[in-house]
Amino acid sequence: MPTIQTANTVLDRHYLEMRCSLLDLAAAFDRIARSDNAAVVAQDSRLKLLRQAIDIIASEGTDRAERLQILFSDPYVEGWNRK
Structure with missing residues (x-):
C-alpha cells in the first residue's frame, strides 16, 4: 500500500524548485515588459x-x-x- 506523504514533506522537497520556477517566470515577464514593443506584445x-x-x-x-x-x-x- 502506498505511503501518503505529509504536506510538510512535499513542501520541504519541492519548495526551492517551486521558488526557482516562480523567479524564472517573474524575470521573463520583466524582460518582456522592458523590451521594445512591449505594449504591442501585451495583447x-x-x-x-x-x-x-x-x-x-x-x-x-x-x-x-x-x-x-x-x-x-x-x-x-x-x-x-x-x-
Missing part, C-alpha cells in the same frame, strides 16, 4: 494564457495541473485522425 494571446495560468496556480483546489493542461490544450476535434 498577445500567449501572454493572456500565461496570465490565466497564474490565476489557476494561485487558486485553491487539487486539480490545478489538470486545469493548466486543459488551458494550454487545443479543443478536441471529432475525426481529427481520419481523411
